[in-house]
Amino acid sequence: MPRIGVYVCHCGLNIAGVVDVEKVTEYAEKLQDVIVAKHYVYMCSETGQRMVKEDIKAHNLDRIVIATCSPRMHEETFRRTVAEAGLNPYLLEIVNLREHVSWVHSEEPEKATEKAKDLVKMGVARVKLLQPLEKRRVSVEKNVLVVGGGIAGIQASLDLADAGFRVYLVEKAPSIGGRMAQLDKTFPTLDCSACILTPKMVDAARHPNIILLTNSEVTNVSGFVGNYEVSIVKKPRYVDEEKCVGCELCTQVCPVKVPDKFNEGLSQTHAISIYSPYAVPKIAIINPNHCLRLKYDKDVCGKCLEACEAKAINFEQQPEEFRLKVGAIILAVGAEIFDASKMPELRYKQCKNVVSNIEFERILNASGPTKGEIINPQNGAVPKTLVFVQCVGSRDKRFHEHCCRVGCMTTLKQAILVRERLGENVKIYVCFNDMRAFGKGYDEFYRRARELDIDFVAGLPSDIRSAPEGSLYFDVYDKGTNKLLEIKPDLIVLASGMVPNTDLEKLSALFHVSRSNDGFLLEAHPKLRPLESLTAGIFIAGSCQGPKDIPDTVAQASGAAAKVIDLLAKDVIELEPLTAVIDKNLCSGCQICEPICPFLAIETKTEIVEGTEKAKAKVIEAMCQGCGLCVSACPTKAIKMQHYTDEQFLAQVKACCSERR
Amino acid sequence: MKLAVFWGCRILTSQYAYEMSVREVFKKLNVELVDLSEANCCGDPIKSVKDSAANYLANRVLAIANATGLDGLLVPCNRCHFTISEAKDVMSKDKNLNKKIESLLKEEGLAYNSHIKIWHVIDFLHNFVGLDSIKKTAQKPLNGLRLATHVGCQIIRYSDLGRVDDAENPRKLDELVEALGAKTVDYAEKLDCCGAALMYGHPNSALSLAGAKIKALQNLGVDGLVISCPDCGLMFDFRQKDAAATVGAKTSLPVIYYTQLLGLALNIEMEKLGLHLNQSPVEQLLMKIST
Amino acid sequence: MGLTDLMSMAKPNMDARENFLSKLSSREFVNCFQCLKCTSGCTALKLLELKPHEIVKLVNLGFVDELASSDIIWTCVTCLKCVQRCPQKASPYHIIMVLRNMAVEKEAQIPEEYLKTVSRILETGLAEAPQEVTTRKMEVFDRKSLNLPKITFPRESFQVAFMKIMEEK
Incomplete structure (x- = not known):
């Protein structure tokens, strides 16, 4: 027989101002297998937590239900609490009486109290079926990917590189520097923007721990916190980066005029050009949409080819793909x-x-x-x-x-x-x-x-x-x-x-990060976790999260870098055990689940069963994010989501539909 | 192709040239226009007096149109087009008003139909007939003419309601004029109001708004002004002299309905297009076309 | 009466504001942040001193009675520019229309022509009476001589229905 403790939090007046917490507690006390039911003004406080721990020991409790705010707020807190009292942290159920009850039903306190009782009853029904689980421990890659080479990306890369991490700094444009490089002076001090930015650009290029990938884009991202695998495509410059000395002789002879992007189209440059006067790296690039030879015919023009003393021009250059393993990612793609x-x-x-x-x-x-x-x-x-x-x-x-x-x-x-x-x-x-x-x-x-x-x-x-x-x-x-x-x-x-950047939509899909209503990237919490995305190991910095001036951008970039250092300083990190598991006996090998998994966490392997070869699905535990798509897709119900099993849900539904005592 | 047509008040009571030219041109384009069985104000002036009554009048138009059994209704007046479009929108959002109006209409033996597509002359010609077929049908190109257009306020604003053309850069009337071979000019006052709605309370101010625009166009040296709204016709054509006087100018700017211009290009007789009814000196323009 | 005179001793009346709100389909106007785009572009500003931003603010502060009694609300040209360009979708035009309705309700002085129109519609279904047109060559035409179809008046039930909705509270 399980021994359950139920704790109802007042959250000051946030919950107790609407819900009759005493009645809910009385109700909970009468539920089957509930040994203790209590209410307290702030369950998350030191005193509240101590109460739970003492009760676990005094009453030999083995399952805990806490009816409080959203699990997104304090589930971790209370898991630690029960763990400290010697219980498995996954034998805890959070019932949300704030966001789901008091805040949304403040006009109808009586009905709100009834709903709170129902939710507690459902919580008790589920907690009985919870299984003890162990966190997964995985090692971490000590490399970091920084996407975007504006001031945010540069600052974050320098901080990380100085702390000893290897940084891949990927920039879409032919040069790093971003918007700040375009500015004349900066407010409110009127420093020259280039004067304060260019030394940092040069530092980033020279830093032994920073690998600069300009004219490049991230094309694929897989894996999970500490173990991301990314593909990067470096588009051809048609100029050999090793050979080009940035002398601009080629630009002077190029007959094709092209609007200068760095000057917002107010002036013209050439089909072969150096991106800006402070470009880093200072290497020429040929615009394939305008260059006569690349656009029309292999034999026309070729003036740059003749002018280049370093023999750096190479019309045959192809896109290069890199695959990297990184522990964390900072998105700093700007606005x-x-x-x-x-x-x-x-x-x-x-x-x-x-x-x-x-x-x-x-x-x-x-x-x-x-x-x-x-x-x-x-x-x-x-x-x-x-x-x-x-x-x-x-x-x-x-x-x-x-x-x-x-x-x-x-x-x-x-x-x-x-x-x-x-x-x-x-x-x-x-x-x-x-x-x-x-x-x-x-x-x-x-x-x-x-x-x-x-x-x-x-x-x-x-x-x-x-x-x-x-x-x-x-x-x-x-x-x-x-x-x-x-x-x-x-x-x-x-x-x-x-x-917001027009490619932010594409980017948010690529990196599994959400966007807020305004179209910018969404932070994990607007006040308390402003540097993180909702995907573990992916951080955000600068104006891709919302419009920012330079001081705020730099502050956020350094903050995100510190967050990454905090994450990667450990050799091993713990992951939630909320993964899918497959019952081999039930798996028919139909392979429906494999393509459905967005994280590529399912593979099919052939096994010899009773002398014949049979295909069986297998979950790659480290890659599974616990989204549950495979569970609902499986026709033989062979896949189960740990901590969110059908039985657990059905118990809640049953409890919800049963008559209240 | 058959279309019901709702003329409104201004066209039926004074802007005969617009009515005649629409009838002639649509005939030539093989579009049969079916007049509604009874006259009805669109409700616009009543909006200032009692909004629900205005909504009743506007939606009554759709109910009468419903009786024709046709699924498209041509509304050549800008003001009627706006009033009916907005009233239809209100009907779909305000359930109480909807109930009230539907039951009143029922008492009258009418049935409301929200599915009738409302056309203005401009979008019907531009979107449905199409520039290419207008170009093809035009027998007499109007090459060499330099014309200004005035689309009027209420078929372009406000965008949230879904209007006939873009609110800030309306091009359809210009493109229709250009399809006939004439050139159009862009001018700073293009989107300025003719002032007609002020005629009830502040006629002098109304006229000076029209006057300022005519004066600007006169200074620009265009061959004429092309319009597509009977209110604008009243202000720029019928009352041009008075309007010009309020801004201390003497103007002689030919003002012509687009359907009249199109009629000319389609080789329809001038009388049939009501060109003798325009009060502005359209003969200046006609001479340039015939030479 | 001029708004300045009406406002000199005025006190806000929140009941009148509530009454006003009940007649307006959208509450978006409370979002007005006084950017003045409406007034900068108002067609009736230069001639008649209509300042839509002022009307929006006065309504919000409860000076609805004063506005409904003023002659300023009858200066709007209904060009809809303020609706189109308002960054907060406050729609001054719609506010002015509700104020005009309130003016009629409280029998304030309004331009006569509007009331005449009501009678004309009641009698003929149309807001205007058919006119003869004299051409530039001084010939006179009407619908008949132009061979245009005769105007058919609305069915009999129209008058009753129109009166009903006009007189409804």
């Missing part, structure tokens, strides 16, 4: 900038003098399309009136509800730079709705902008118009003056927000 042409009323892409903030960043930059001269793209004139329009694509239910978190500060920075470089002769307006300057030194920076006679208009324009000759004008109503201002700017900069 994209909202495409303002989705709002035709703002005339972006229709009028050259309406630019996005990232494009303006390139215009401000000495290595940009205008060599840092602030001129409008249409006719190259120095603007006399410049307007910044805030919240483009952000805080807008039609596009993205989230605040882009950097638009206000980016605009302040760009406005200050314009004032500093063009002096008093330029009129600068910022049309805004809430100026958000929340970081360290940010509001002081906002003040600095006001001191520089930048005009802040509290209101956003509905549309921007262009006269037949191309000049821009718009109306905007100002909250402060209660006046409609008619502004005729030479240049308009749109504060286009940060939005």
Whole structure:
């Protein structure tokens, strides 16, 4: 006969404010095999836990039901508690009286109490059938995969490499550096972005523990925490990385002009080029979509081939695939900038003098399309009136509800730079709705902008118009003056927000990580586990988790690196024993389960049974994630999910449907 | 092809040219238009007085259309098109109102039908007839004309309701004009309202909105303005002189319904297209077509 | 009456706000964060000083009676730009329409033409009376001389049904 203890938690007033915990306890006490039933204000507190441990010993309890908050919150806590009292930690059942009862039925306390009783009854029914299980112990790979070579990926890689781990840093673009490399200055200190970033880029490339894989993408991920296996494809550069010295002689002779991606298409580069002035690695790359020889004919052009003294050009280069074993993965793939042409009323892409903030960043930059001269793209004139329009694509239910978190500060920075470089002769307006300057030194920076006679208009324009000759004008109503201002700017900069990467959907499927409603990657807990994904061993850093400025990105990257170090510092890690097991006698060898398993954890092996060869499915325990798909697919019911067996569920259903005493 | 047609009030009571040209052009395109058995206001002006009554009127249109047994209803007026579309949407969301209106209609011996597809002239010609077949049918290309279009507000807004064309970059009317060989111009005031809805309470302001737009177009030097809404016709064509006067301008801008323009390209006689009824100097435009 | 005068001694009335809310199909307008896009682009702003953002805020604060009595709500051109471009889907146009209905209910002064229209619809089913059109050549035409079909009036039951729904509380 099992000896069960039931504990009902008040969770302060979170549960007890709705559910009558005393009645639930009284009810539980009368259930068959329940030896002890108690309620307490905070079961997760030291006192609450001690109560359980003492009862286990005093009453010789062998199964515990705790009716409290979601198991996602405290199941681990209470498993440790019962284990400390000498019980197998899997002989514990959590009943969720908070998320499933009190929070959702706060209007109907009596019915909530009845539901709580039912749930406790079901918990007691299940706990009787639980089996003791042992955690699996597996060794860990000491290598780490970092996906994305922006400032987040670079920072995380450097931290990990310095701690002695081998890091594979994979970057899709031909160079690391990411968005930060495109920026001119950084707020609120106005340090030169390149000056603080390029040393880190170089460090990452030179670090003996970092293996840089640029122009590469992850194509497959399998395995589990501590033991991931990933495939990476390195796309051809058509330039030998060992031989190229980055002299750019090839670029100078290439006859094909191509929009320069690094300059946001505001200038042109060539079909063979070096990605940016600070590219790391500084190796040329041929764009196969534009190169005449790669696009049309093996015998045309070839000018770069003649110009290259290092004989580095190789049109025969093929994609290379690498397979790596890593213990942990950090996703740091960054974000994209909202495409303002989705709002035709703002005339972006229709009028050259309406630019996005990232494009303006390139215009401000000495290595940009205008060599840092602030001129409008249409006719190259120095603007006399410049307007910044805030919240483009952000805080807008039609596009993205989230605040882009950097638009206000980016605009302040760009406005200050314009004032500093063009002096008093330029009129600068910022049309805004809430100026958000929340970081360290940010509001002081906002003040600095006001001191520089930048005009802040509290209101956003509905549309921007262009006269037949191309000049821009718009109306905007100002909250402060209660006046409609008619502004005729030479240049308009749109504060286009940060939005999720378009390939984030693909990525989330590849790495089995979830996304939140806003489309960014979902953290395991918004407050307490912000650096982890919900998949063990996969961490997230930077703006792929949500829009971030540089300080926050770097902080999160270092944090994620520390989390990885914490994980991989051990030689062996413990895994939940919640895996599928197959009853060989029942397995018919039909192989339905094998392709269904998303983790490739089932293999079919032939066995000799009574003299004849028979196919039998086998679970590779280390790879099984316990998702249960195979269990429901098996036609002979040969597969059982440990800790979640049919019998256990049915006992709950039966208890639920039986009359209440 | 058979379509029921609901003209609304403005077309039936003054914008005869639009009605005549729609009838002629659709005949030529082998679309038979079936008039509804009774006149009925779409409910638009009543929205300001009593919303439920406006919804009743609008949904009554669909009930009368249902009696024709046809599954498509042509609504050539922008305002009627919006009012009926929105009322249909409200009917699907507000169960109480739905019950009330259905029972009132029943008392009248009418049955509501939410499955009737509502067409405007623009999307019917653009999406259903198609630019290619319009290009092919047009016997008299209008090459050399430089025209501005005014789609009007209520067939493009608001997008959540599902409208005839894109709210911020409507191109269908332009493409229909271009299909006839004419050129269209983009202009800053393209999406500005004609002001018609203000005629009830603030006629001078209404006229000055129309006036500002006509003045801008006159300055742009276009050969004419192409419209597809009887309210816009009233403001830009019938009341052009008054409208121009409110902004201190004298204008002579030919304003023509798209169906009139299409009729010309299809070689339909001018009288049949009601071109003698336009109050703006359309002869300027007609001369350019005949030469 | 002008809104400024009405607002000078006004106090918020939350019951009136509740009444207003019961007539509006969506509560999205409470999300308005005063970005002013609606007012910056309002067709009736320059001529008639209509400021949709102000109306949204006043309704939310409980100044519904004042708005319903004011003449400002009758300046909307119904161009729907504010609905289209509102980043919070607050739909000032729909708010203004409910306020107009409330103005009629409380028998505030409203542009006469609206009430005339109600009678015209009741009598003929149509909001407008058929007109003769004089051409540029001074010839006069009507539907008949243009060979356009005769307008058929609604069936008899229409008047009863229309009165019923107009008079319903």
